Amino acid sequence: MALRRFFVGGNWKMNGTKESLEELITTLNTASLHDQTEVVCGAPSIYLDFARSSLDPRIGVAAQNCYKVAKGAFTGEISPAMIKDCGVDWVILGHSERRHVFGESDELIGQKVAHALESDLGVIACIGEKLDEREAGTTEEVVYAQTQVIADNVKDWGKVVLAYEPVWAIGTGKTATPEQAQEVHEKLRSWLRGNVSDDVADSVRIIYGGSVTGANCRELASQGDVDGFLVGGASLKPEFVDIINARA
Numbered sequence: 001m002a003l004r005r006f007f008v009g010g011n012w013k014m015n016g017t018k019e020s021l022e023e024l025i026t027t028l029n030t031a032s033l034h035d036q037t038e039v040v041c042g043a044p045s046i047y048l049d050f051a052r053s054s055l056d057p058r059i060g061v062a063a064q065n066c067y068k069v070a071k072g073a074f075t076g077e078i079s080p081a082m083i084k085d086c087g088v089d090w091v092i093l094g095h096s097e098r099r100h101v102f103g104e105s106d107e108l109i110g111q112k113v114a115h116a117l118e119s120d121l122g123v124i125a126c127i128g129e130k131l132d133e134r135e136a137g138t139t140e141e142v143v144y145a146q147t148q149v150i151a152d153n154v155k156d157w158g159k160v161v162l163a164y165e166p167v168w169a170i171g172t173g174k175t176a177t178p179e180q181a182q183e184v185h186e187k188l189r190s191w192l193r194g195n196v197s198d199d200v201a202d203s204v205r206i207i208y209g210g211s212v213t214g215a216n217c218r219e220l221a222s223q224g225d226v227d228g229f230l231v232g233g234a235s236l237k238p239e240f241v242d243i244i245n246a247r248a
Contacts, residue, residue, distance in 0.1 A: 061090065139166075218246050231243055
């Protein structure tokens with residue numbers, strides 16, 4: 001089995017000022033971070049340059065979204081080329097808030113994934129079911145369909161991290177139990193084995209998101225198929241350091 005490097009992403013969402021982010025960045029820059037963990041912070045687009053120039057080089061930066069083409073008459077959008085121009089190497093795509101608040105379709109997310117990868121950005125690709133879908137027993141069907149559209153647009157899986165985020169657990173204080181997270185991650189890995197390849201199934205990192213905190217991160221991190229986290233609210237707090245060090 002491939003050794004998968006633990007990956008912790010912080011999604012700051014639409015939060016922070018230069019002053020508050022500077023405080024957070026100072027905390028991260030001066031913290032003792034587990035050197036075997038890859039850390040990436042998802043900054044609002046207007047702060048990408050600021051985050052990249054202020055954060056220690058050992059910490060990566062991600063945009064929280066991008067469009068599917070390099071430039072053009074798309075008011076309010078940003079392109080992978082612009083993200084790269086800020087020295088940023090990652091983008092979060094398909095987050096449930098993009099899907100369910102802004103109405104992004106699987107098809108559009110797939111197109112964005114393809115263009116971001118062609119532009120040499122790493123992609124944190126998000127998938128996950130809503131509460132009614134989990135209660136209806138369709139979790140697998142939903143996440144497999146979302147993963148299929150992503151997989152159809154990936155040539156190099158080495159630049160992709162899959163983030164499983166059950167929508168019912170995002171920002172609600174509800175967390176999937178370690179067993180629930182492991183069950184879905186294990187099934188996703190089996191799906192990759194059956195639909196992509198053994199190599200991709202063994203090497204791709206599948207991270208968990210949904211109310212991850214300093215209190216629950218170690219138990220979640222102990223699960224065999226949980227290769228890290230995508231952290232929302234807690235990534236803006238000092239406890240983000242504890243989450244980064246969940247496997248230390």
